[in-house]
Amino acid sequence: MRIRPGSRKGSWSARDVISSVDASGQTILLHLPSGTYLGLDQSAARIVELLNADPDPMHAADVLVQHYGVGVDQARGDVRAVVAAVQGVSAPRTNRVRRPTVPGALAVSRSWCSMSNRYRWSTFKVTVVVAVIEVGLPLVSIPRLARWMQVPLATDGTSPPSAGPDDLSGLSDAERRAHWAVRWVLARWLCDGTCLRRALVLGFFLRRHKPVLRLGMVDDSDVVAHAWIECGARAFDAQPVTGTFSATPAPVSQGGHRVHD
Amino acid sequence: MAEESYEAPQITVLGDITDMTQAKPGIYFDFPGAAEGAGTKPPPHAQGTS
Numbered sequence: 001m002r003i004r005p006g007s008r009k010g011s012w013s014a015r016d017v018i019s020s021v022d023a024s025g026q027t028i029l030l031h032l033p034s035g036t037y038l039g040l041d042q043s044a045a046r047i048v049e050l051l052n053a054d055p056d057p058m059h060a061a062d063v064l065v066q067h068y069g070v071g072v073d074q075a076r077g078d079v080r081a082v083v084a085a086v087q088g089v090s091a092p093r094t095n096r097v098r099r100p101t102v103p104g105a106l107a108v109s110r111s112w113c114s115m116s117n118r119y120r121w122s123t124f125k126v127t128v129v130v131a132v133i134e135v136g137l138p139l140v141s142i143p144r145l146a147r148w149m150q151v152p153l154a155t156d157g158t159s160p161p162s163a164g165p166d167d168l169s170g171l172s173d174a175e176r177r178a179h180w181a182v183r184w185v186l187a188r189w190l191c192d193g194t195c196l197r198r199a200l201v202l203g204f205f206l207r208r209h210k211p212v213l214r215l216g217m218v219d220d221s222d223v224v225a226h227a228w229i230e231c232g233a234r235a236f237d238a239q240p241v242t243g244t245f246s247a248t249p250a251p252v253s254q255g256g257h258r259v260h261d
Numbered sequence: 262m263a264e265e266s267y268e269a270p271q272i273t274v275l276g277d278i279t280d281m282t283q284a285k286p287g288i289y290f291d292f293p294g295a296a297e298g299a300g301t302k303p304p305p306h307a308q309g310t311s
Contacts, residue, residue, distance in 0.1 A: 030278065037274075038272050038273065039273035041268070041270060041271040041272075043268050044272050047270055064267065085272040138279075194279070194283035215282065223281065224282075225283075226282065
């Protein structure tokens, strides 16, 4: 079962989608209810842009007719096709659970036992939270899980953060230990310790700083996204990204596929 | 006259959010022993009892 809040299929809701651009300038759409990344060509990106401005498919089709000179039937069919594709497609999820070995488990146990009591407690708490996130990931949408972890997904347009080491100034000792423990636990976790998991769990432990979760496309040839958290002007786990996912994507400067009126 | 070119829209499924949102190469470790010494050692004050 997968709980998918959001719009009823067939009716467009701009709140269900956020978008960004990858390193090649292609528009990347994230359908939040299904958690699926989609690559849009120029025409599809334009239709999504029109639907976000006005959810009426007829209006979007009319704009296509007026601005591009396409036939009415083709325009309406294309808009319907885009809506159906965005709302109806769900990417399969890869299950990459690793099977622990006895020597490995012993090594982790020895490492854990060598810590001070405070660090043992920190790693224990982080492990519990990571387990909760692991249960939640396949069941609920990312925006909802992020809200539960008190690190809501931010969809406002903002500049990508500067990559660099995390600034731990102003964090309490417990938060610093949690910051360290997140990496320690996820490096040994049974599932991939991805940046999304790291951002959610770290955000939970830094929740008194009111963090937000952000997503962006990695500035690389591979199609890979990145998740990080921001507490005010400070970013944790910042990496070079081509831009942040937002409800109103920033215009593409060069090489982009966005079309403007 | 059309202002700009238009072609039938194309949408490509790239992947699920939990699979694709995994930046930062090198975060993967073979569970669990390989993670030892992979840059995640406890800080000095983490050793011993507090």
